[in-house]
Amino acid sequence: MGTVKRQPWVVGVSGASGTPYAASVIRALLAAGEPVDLIVSRAARLTILDETGISFRDAHWHADLAAWLGSDEGLDDVRYWPAGDFAAGPSSGSYPAKGMLVVPATTGAVAGIALGLSKDLLQRVASVTLKERRPLVVCVREAPLNGVTLKHLVELDAQGAVVLPASPGFYAGGSTVRELVDFVAGRVLDAVGVPHSLYLRWEGELGAAARRADENGSVSAEGE
Ligand SMILES: Cc1cc2nc3c(=O)[nH]c(=O)nc-3n(C[C@H](O)[C@H](O)[C@H](O)COP(=O)(O)O)c2cc1C
Secondary structure, three states: OOOOOOOOEEEEEOOOOOHHHHHHHHHHHHHOOOOEEEEEOHHHHHHHHHHHOOOOOHHHHHHHHHHHHOOOOOHHHEEEOOOOOOOOHHHOOOOOOOEEEEEEEOHHHHHHHHHOOOOOHHHHHHHHHHHOOOOEEEEEOOOOOOHHHHHHHHHHHHOOOEEOOOOOOOOOOOOOHHHHHHHHHHHHHHHOOOOOOOOOOOOOOOOHHHHHHHHHOOOOOOOO
16 A cells, blocks of 8 residues: 655765775665665765765765766665754654664774764764664774774674674685775675675685686676
């Protein structure tokens, strides 16, 4: 009878190095037919600019996102919320989000989420995600980690978040930057059960993924 409600994944991009991880996650969610609600922190504009040369602007987010992802395919399934907009849909637990992926996550975002600071929309939606007992994945990027961040990460784990370091594995046969980025993005999607073909899975045989990658010329069906 009723219409099917749109149930997006919220992707929160904070200002850590590693914006390609976010681009890969967004591309793969859209490829899987999953709607995306996107929040880009103010600091993330600097990292996007630094790592891609793209100025990410609230007023031109659609064009800027298309430039960042390298395509506008699937962008009709993306809703963008400015980081200062505390009236945004996902800031309420009644908004039908499936969960949230913070990728990459700064140590600042880790602290703010662990302590419930809600200093911007990204942190507010993460807090809402936890209180609603929805899946929250925090893909932290920093090296080395200081003691206070380690404590915040333990706190996030205790609250039910998945702490997923932006730490590529090499057992999947990846050798290009894109393949290593896609490995991390694939592990983020694994954490919430979204299907993808971003990396070759371990099948119990040493060296098998590298051999398959050699045969296919790539580890990823979606790789370039
Ligand atoms: C180019 C650049 C790279 C950065 N890389 C990191 C990083 O890898 N990890 C991190 O925790 N902070 C990093 N920062 C610092 C954060 O952007 C800064 O702490 C900011 O306040 C985080 O705000 P946010 O959590 O609201 O995005 C970087 C900053 C810049 C300009």
